[in-house]
Amino acid sequence: MKPPHAKATAAEPSAVNAVHDSSTRSFYEADARARIAGLLDRASFREFVGPCRRMASPHLTPLDQPGAFDDGVVVGEGLLRGRRVLIAAQQGAFLGGGVGEVHGAKLTGLLERAVTERPAAVLLLLDTGGVRLHEANAGLIAISEILRATLAARAAGVAVLALIGSGNGAFGGMGIVARCCSAVLMSEEGRLSLSGPEVIETVRGVEEFDARDRALVWRVTGGKHRFLLGEANLLVADRIDAFADAVLAALDGLHESGDSLVALEREQTRLSQRIADYGDCRDGLEIWRRQGIAEPERLPLLDTAEFLAAAATRGTPCN
Amino acid sequence: MTREWNDLAQGRSRRLARAAGFAQARQVRAEDAVALLEAVIEPGDRVCLEGNNQKQADFLAQCLAQADPQRLHDLHMVQSVLSLPAHLDVFERGIARRLDFSFSGPQATRLAGLVAENRIEIGAIHTYLELFGRYFVDLTPRVALVTAQAADRDGNLYTGPNTEDTPVIVEATAFRSGIVIAQVNEIVERLPRVDIPAGWVDFVIAAPRPNHIEPLFTRDPAQISEIQVLMAMLAIKGIYAEYGVDRLNHGIGFDTAAIELLLPTYAESLGLKGKICRHWALNPHPALIPAIESGFVQSVHSFGSELGMERYVAARSDVFFTGADGSMRSNRALSQTAGLYACDLFIGSTLQIDLQGNSSTATRDRIAGFGGAPNMGSDARGRRHASAAWLKAGAEAARPGEMPRGRKLVVQMVETFREHMAPAFVDRLDAWELAERAKLPLPPVMIYGDDVSHVLTEEGIANLLLCRTAEEREQAIRGVAGYTAVGLQRDRRMVENLRDRGVIRRPDDLGIRTRDASRDLLAARTVKDLVRWSGGLYDPPKRFRHW
Structure with a gap:
């Protein structure tokens, strides 16, 4: 098998100088600003309410917690392969990407702007455990405002895409936001769920869910599983440019017209069927087997392309 | 009066005689393990419990900790690593008193507490090589409790990739009239290879669970x-x-x-x-x-x-x-x-x-x-x-x-x-x-x-x-x-x-x-x-x- 980073073994001195092109490097390893820089066309990004404005959280200082000048989220506008987009990227290293009052207001403001500006899309680069617990109710209210603004943008005909390929994934309230988006784009490293694994283990016991079994965590919340369940519309390799390609593919395939009652009822039927089909499963592996995938045990190790080929053989249900 | 020059060997015979009822062709059932330890070990004995950096004789450690402190007390534990709670339970329960060791890793805080309460008397803290050296000089075990991947019917042991300390412990014990007890993950007809010959092993117990091994050297x-x-x-x-x-x-x-x-x-x-x-x-x-x-x-x-x-x-x-x-x-x-x-x-x-x-x-x-x-x-x-x-x-x-x-x-x-x-x-x-x-x-x-x-x-x-x-x-x-x-x-x-x-x-x-x-x-x-x-x-x- 080919070594994964053969590229870095070129002769001196280029090996050391060959810092990967910003768009081909790992989405997972990049931070919020590097993700935006890699996704958007060169020098096209304009930030709103940037760190110079010092709109930090008012709730952290009384708790003796250090704040961040951007409150852990970068929002702005720019061009993605020439298309004008609004974009937000959460800074996972700051308080686990938690949504506080200011952080949430920046996201809500961006989504509301979409209604008047009608960009090609709003891109939400999620890297978050959900509500920032330090800010309690302010964070919860922020989530509900983000949800409302997301649906309002979609109702106005603007596609809202969730990009999930980060260390924190998208959990808690932001997991709900992701599923309210027009489409979810994930890498297998990304995770999407409601309660985090540790929370489930704490509340329901290790028999219910062993959060230390990281392989299980990924088989239940990871990008591959979410793709197989039909919750992630596209699964991409962990490269920033792969996410950019996926954004274009998703936009070309989407027609945002607001969810009609018919569509909602269809979705409800699909989800009811899903519970009937898989409700007793304890592990993603069991679901994959029921989907008729041959040798489901090998799925976790497959590259994205190999995985998509293997997934194409599944029988249904779902999707 | 002339001295008998085989006190150690006589002690060994005495212990083996007491244990005779528990063993069939060296094999002892897991449920008899505590009784076997109580029969073989004598108060004040120097006991080596195989605790390595990675693999642990965890079943025997738990058995020793369950022994009756009326029968087993004042033991002198010699072991390279203290990493399981049971390694300290034997001191807390008054079964062991003195300790010579090398590394305590996850038990370091509890060990310090027990020392402060005078529940453990530390002989010395060693490097691995020093402690192994002393097994052959002045800290030779009377009884060694070791672990292996598998044993055959004769009592040969296969230690698998994690051989670690087993050869040193067994050699020191077996060649100075000590007693070697091994817990094994399984008993098989034919071993892949013999790491410890049967002649150096006195008792073999198929443990109810495979021995614990810690992936200590994996860094993500x-x-x-x-x-x-x-x-x-x-x-x-x-x-x-x-x-x-x-x-x-x-x-x-x-x-x-x-x-x-x-x-x-x-x-x-x-x-x-x-x-x-x-x-x-x-x-x-x-x-x-x-x-x-x-x-x-x-x-x-x-x-x-x-x-x-x-x-x-x-x-x-x-x-x-x-x-x-x-x-x-x-x-x-x-x-x-x-x-x-x-x-x-x-x-x-x-x-x-x-x-x-x-x-x-x-x-x-x-x-x-x-x-x-x-x-x-x-x-x-x-x-x-x-x-x-x-x-x-x-x-x-x-x-x-x-x-x-x-x-x-x-x-x-x-x-x-x-x-x-x-x-x-x-x-x-x-x-x-x-x-x-x-x-x-x-x-x-x-x-x-x-x-x-x-x-x-x-x-x-x-x-x-x-x-x-x-x-x-x-x-x-x-x-x-x-x-x-x-x-x-x-x-x-x-x-x-x-x-x-x-x-x-x-x-x-x-x-x-x-x-x-x-x-x-x-x-x-x-x-x-x-x-x-x-x-x-x-x-x-x-x-x-x-x-």
Whole structure:
């Protein structure tokens, strides 16, 4: 098998100088600003309410917690392969990407702007455990405002895409936001769920869910599983440019017209069927087997392309 | 009155006679294990409980802790590692009283508590080699409780890749009329190979669960920081290349894992393949897989194995020591000897370094012990054979008029601040306070300053071999101690002078640009990358599978 980073073994001195092109490097390893820089066309990004404005959280200082000048989220506008987009990227290293009052207001403001500006899309680069617990109710209210603004943008005909390929994934309230988006784009490293694994283990016991079994965590919340369940519309390799390609593919395939009652009822039927089909499963592996995938045990190790080929053989249900 | 000269042998016969009812052809049922221990062991006995760095005779440890303290008491435990709660339960329950050991890792805090309450009398804290040595001098076990992967009907043992301490313990016990009891994961008709012959084993118990093995040496590359990449570049260019380090041992940790992962990329780009890092005394670190696959590594002898590496090691028998059955054979005593006498360099991390270069992992309320680091990290004064690296280091340390000799390279690699912003450089080691509290005869120093050849931090490398006075040495250490209080108190002129002489070398001085220190240089950035490098042979424990 080919070594994964053969590229870095070129002769001196280029090996050391060959810092990967910003768009081909790992989405997972990049931070919020590097993700935006890699996704958007060169020098096209304009930030709103940037760190110079010092709109930090008012709730952290009384708790003796250090704040961040951007409150852990970068929002702005720019061009993605020439298309004008609004974009937000959460800074996972700051308080686990938690949504506080200011952080949430920046996201809500961006989504509301979409209604008047009608960009090609709003891109939400999620890297978050959900509500920032330090800010309690302010964070919860922020989530509900983000949800409302997301649906309002979609109702106005603007596609809202969730990009999930980060260390924190998208959990808690932001997991709900992701599923309210027009489409979810994930890498297998990304995770999407409601309660985090540790929370489930704490509340329901290790028999219910062993959060230390990281392989299980990924088989239940990871990008591959979410793709197989039909919750992630596209699964991409962990490269920033792969996410950019996926954004274009998703936009070309989407027609945002607001969810009609018919569509909602269809979705409800699909989800009811899903519970009937898989409700007793304890592990993603069991679901994959029921989907008729041959040798489901090998799925976790497959590259994205190999995985998509293997997934194409599944029988249904779902999707 | 004439003396009988076989008291030990008679004691052995007496014990075996008491145990006769429990055994059928050496095999004892798991439910009789506690009774067997109560029959075989006598109050005051010296008992070796096999607790290794990795594999644990956990079932026998639990059985011993369940014994009746009326029958078994005042035992003297001799064991290399205390890592399970049961290892201390025997003291809490009054079954054992005295302890000679080497390393306590996860039980370090509880051990300190029991010592403070006078529940444990510590004989001494050893290095592995010292303790093994004493098994053959004055700490020979009367009864040894060991663990193996499998036994056959005759009582031959197969220890599998994690042989570790078993041969040393059994040899010391069996050849001085002691009794050897083995827990095994399974009893089979035919063993893949015999690691311990049946004649040295008295009882075999099929344990209800496989023995516990800790994946101690697995470091997830995803957690390596760019500062650690920079330090690894410094180590490779500033030390490995400089001295031509070809035979070496790495301590555990992310710092050294970063070096291993830079060999196929950065070191290769410097043209160092085939010139450095060919021979290792090292556990099968998953982080070494890319270097092995790239042809950097020729041989690795291991203290123990590593969970998940079994198939990979078996498939790379050119590199690792394996039996005819294909699986690895490790041996802690022999690999420690290899690290001490046959390696030119040890590099490892520590918690605290003082101004003389003494380093310690002790904190005031933890008795962690030593393990193997003091042997790996010391200049072996009994060494006589020469190598280029050893001679060069010796020449740098030489004083006019002295007999020329070689020197081992002992590198302490630390970030100036550890987690929670604790400074790695201090005026006074916490080891002093621990020594007072636990009434130890000496502060527990892991590596003495006069054995350290280099201190490496993100600020640069201090070559202590080139220091001519105690003051120079202190300033060389301060000169790489960054923004710690120790670093800020440097004499700037003297430090610049040391830099001019090459005693201190900054990244710039070595032609290393700090902005090149990118995670992109790591040959593997995730555990999954390691699996890919291994061609699917490495099977990481599930706690490391982020996919």
